[in-house]
Amino acid sequence: MKSYQLSMNTRTYFGNRCVEEAVKKEKNVIGSRTLLITTGSVLNDLGFVEELAAWLDAEVFFYNKVTANPDVAEIRGAIKIGKENHVDSVIGFGGGSAIDAAKAAAIGIVSDIDIEEYLLKGLTPPVDTLPIIAVPTTAGTGAELSKGAIISSREKKIKSGIRGEKVAPTVAIVDPTYTFKLPLTVTLETGFDVFAHAAESYCAVKADPFSEMLSEKSIKIVGGALPRLAKNLDDHEAREMMSFASHIMGYNVKNIGNCLPHRLQYPIGVVTETSHGAGLIALYPTWMKYESAVNPTRVKQTLDWLGCEEGKPEERIRKWLDRMNLVRTITDLGNEMSAEKLADMVSGNLKNDKLADIDNIIVTLYKESM
Numbered sequence: 001m002k003s004y005q006l007s008m009n010t011r012t013y014f015g016n017r018c019v020e021e022a023v024k025k026e027k028n029v030i031g032s033r034t035l036l037i038t039t040g041s042v043l044n045d046l047g048f049v050e051e052l053a054a055w056l057d058a059e060v061f062f063y064n065k066v067t068a069n070p071d072v073a074e075i076r077g078a079i080k081i082g083k084e085n086h087v088d089s090v091i092g093f094g095g096g097s098a099i100d101a102a103k104a105a106a107i108g109i110v111s112d113i114d115i116e117e118y119l120l121k122g123l124t125p126p127v128d129t130l131p132i133i134a135v136p137t138t139a140g141t142g143a144e145l146s147k148g149a150i151i152s153s154r155e156k157k158i159k160s161g162i163r164g165e166k167v168a169p170t171v172a173i174v175d176p177t178y179t180f181k182l183p184l185t186v187t188l189e190t191g192f193d194v195f196a197h198a199a200e201s202y203c204a205v206k207a208d209p210f211s212e213m214l215s216e217k218s219i220k221i222v223g224g225a226l227p228r229l230a231k232n233l234d235d236h237e238a239r240e241m242m243s244f245a246s247h248i249m250g251y252n253v254k255n256i257g258n259c260l261p262h263r264l265q266y267p268i269g270v271v272t273e274t275s276h277g278a279g280l281i282a283l284y285p286t287w288m289k290y291e292s293a294v295n296p297t298r299v300k301q302t303l304d305w306l307g308c309e310e311g312k313p314e315e316r317i318r319k320w321l322d323r324m325n326l327v328r329t330i331t332d333l334g335n336e337m338s339a340e341k342l343a344d345m346v347s348g349n350l351k352n353d354k355l356a357d358i359d360n361i362i363v364t365l366y367k368e369s370m
């Protein structure tokens, strides 16, 4: 059996309505002053931000100007508030963007180096990076466990990660009830991201027996629960299962990492300003087609677990997506950039995907996904 190393050092709370008890237990980590980073107004309108702030036994400073693919300018705003108020911790409350922004802010608040420098130069986060408490409200990213802060510089047209052990949250609090009111598109696109983490970590060079077990469980959950949610957004049991699958995929994102679709989505997200899940959906049929040439058994197993009909890999995933009306191309997302230009913007570790050894594969994947 393949040997492996595993890091599971984020303290986790999972369960419906578990947040109040969790933040009380984690009082020492949160400290006496905390920066609460959220995205948009929806959580505010639902009263969730006010409710969370009331549960915190700390002085709370708020920052809500974080958008999808969080930009360094937004993160500088959060860092400024954190520095001015000498906060002890940063809470990311929302989808992946809020959590990624919280991670980046936790670095920037204790550092004199501009956050964009960390992104562009791949600098290691400082050892005294503030404790991060992640409270996800979508079921998708697994960002509450992963050790990457995925942020963008719109000006420099780059989306990538600041990575290091210190970026993994100290505490993850996963309450599936936050996802109960998510609209259809967010539900399905973030849900597809869960599948993508499971499929890519399963096909990855670094896959190990532990991660494979988690991938199998997650793929089977998504195969059952996501089509159910496409029909009925009030299926709370399916919501809970998706939160669980999303969360356990956080371990795989952290310990194994992803394959080419995740590297290739980042430029699409920056150029078209579309969601992470939307870009992944556009890339997947082509990726599975080519991945099956280098990794046939694993791609077939993935699609079997997902519950796809028989056929060629690209047709199997396309038909599964079509059942939920999710088929789309990069062009559908509004991209007008050439495959070559997008390929120039790809960054990060590509070697976790056997496919990366094939000449010109990135341009091919973009071209055939347009």
Ligand SMILES: [Fe+2]
Pocket (backbone or CB within 6 Å): 141, 193, 196, 197, 262, 276
């Ligand atoms: Fe992802």
